[in-house]
Amino acid sequence: MFASSFFDVKVPLAFRTELQEAGWVVGRSSVHSSVTAADGTIKLLIKLEDNRLVETVGIPVTDDKGSVRLTACVSSQVGCPLRCSFCATGKGGFSRNLKAHEIVEQVLAIEEVFNNRVTNVVFMGMGEPMLNLKEVLAAHRCLNKDVQIGQRMMTISTVGVPNTIKKLASHKLQSTLALSLHAPNQKLREKIVSSAKAYPLEAIMKDCRDYFHETSRRVSFEYTLLAGVNDDVEHAKELAELLHKWGPGYHVNLIPFNPIDGTEYKRPYRKAISIFQHTLESSKITVSVRQTRGLDASAACGQLRNEFQKVPLASSFSDGIQPEPEPESEQEPEAAVAC
Numbered sequence: 451m452f453a454s455s456f457f458d459v460k461v462p463l464a465f466r467t468e469l470q471e472a473g474w475v476v477g478r479s480s481v482h483s484s485v486t487a488a489d490g491t492i493k494l495l496i497k498l499e500d501n502r503l504v505e506t507v508g509i510p511v512t513d514d515k516g517s518v519r520l521t522a523c524v525s526s527q528v529g530c531p532l533r534c535s536f537c538a539t540g541k542g543g544f545s546r547n548l549k550a551h552e553i554v555e556q557v558l559a560i561e562e563v564f565n566n567r568v569t570n571v572v573f574m575g576m577g578e579p580m581l582n583l584k585e586v587l588a589a590h591r592c593l594n595k596d597v598q599i600g601q602r603m604m605t606i607s608t609v610g611v612p613n614t615i616k617k618l619a620s621h622k623l624q625s626t627l628a629l630s631l632h633a634p635n636q637k638l639r640e641k642i643v644s645s646a647k648a649y650p651l652e653a654i655m656k657d658c659r660d661y662f663h664e665t666s667r668r669v670s671f672e673y674t675l676l677a678g679v680n681d682d683v684e685h686a687k688e689l690a691e692l693l694h695k696w697g698p699g700y701h702v703n704l705i706p707f708n709p710i711d712g713t714e715y716k717r718p719y720r721k722a723i724s725i726f727q728h729t730l731e732s733s734k735i736t737v738s739v740r741q742t743r744g745l746d747a748s749a750a751c752g753q754l755r756n757e758f759q760k761v762p763l764a765s766s767f768s769d770g771i772q773p774e775p776e777p778e779s780e781q782e783p784e785a786a787v788a789c
């Protein structure tokens with residue numbers, strides 16, 4: 451689709467020289483394949499120099515005035531070692547960290563494919579950015595200084611790795627921190643997120659509060675809604691209480707579960723999503739619901755790569771969590787989302 455040397459063409463010489471002096475071979479990634487949705491969202495499988503594959507998603511959104519925002523959702527690792535119970539990337543296992551230039555290349559690939567400038571970058575693709583913080587920070591610097599993407603237009607998403615939020619805060623970036631919470635209490639979080647035991651909720655909330663105080667950038671909490679597991683009104687009320695205890699400066703982004711192979715989790719019905727949202731809003735919490743995008747095939751993060759690499763999946767449910775029977779409703783669950 452584009453030449454393997456696109457990195458050489460787009461990235462300023464100074465940064466390339468810096469990388470090459472550090473011993474990195476750059477400009478080797480290429481597009482292996484892509485899936486295009488009716489709404490214009492494109493998911494790319496990027497082939498790295500060692501033939502490993504990572505996913506990158508380009509999401510174009512046109513606002514009321516007709517201007518297009520193009521968001522690149524980039525991967526920071528090949529796979530992920532943290533194995534959250536609902537995530538296809540985690541189920542596919544972990545191979546290695548990405549180098550900074552491999553992250554930057556994903557953004558350039560999206561620009562190439564869309565023939566347009568990327569305006570926003572979210573580190574929400576495959577992998578845990580905080581386990582690869584040095585390279586993520588180097589990529590962030592290059593994207594900001596050389597590819598000219600504003601720091602405020604970038605978001606770093608983490609499920610929480612001890613001591614890394616403080617480290618990120620010390621860099622005083624003007625970027626948003628997104629914390630993947632998924633539960634309003636420690637007990638439930640441990641069932642959904644296998645790494646939760648190592649970083650108790652209280653400590654996470656304290657570090658997020660400090661991040662807000664040090665950077666003045668709001669923290670966004672990602673909450674993947676799993677039917678019958680964490681989507682009850684009581685969970686929403688408990689979440690609102692938790693955020694008020696540690697706020698202000700918080701926002702909640704609800705992500706309806708995107709079905710993947712190898713789990714029994716289900717996507718909540720629209721009505722349940724809307725009740726959860728309104729419960730938070732009536733407690734004065736600002737909320738967004740991740741929009742449905744058109745990539746219904748292999749849309750969940752990591753799923754397309756797993757299909758191509760025929761990755762054997764780790765076992766399904768985390769201990770003790772069982773979905774409730776589907777509610778009787780005439781409404782269908784929403785279609786799958788991208789990224």
Ligand SMILES: C[S@@+](CC[C@H](N)C(=O)[O-])C[C@H]1O[C@@H](n2cnc3c(N)ncnc32)[C@H](O)[C@@H]1O
Nearest residue numbers: 537574577578607608609630672707708750751
């Ligand atoms: C793929 S992770 C990458 C960034 C980081 N590792 C994290 O967990 O925040 C980005 C977001 O995707 C969400 N996610 C992963 N698999 C999902 C699925 N099957 N359905 C909905 N959201 C999912 C995660 O909860 C997380 O908030």
Ligand code: SF4
Nearest residue numbers: 530533534537540577
């Ligand atoms: S949700 Fe994030 S941390 Fe969890 S397995 Fe997936 S990529 Fe890793």
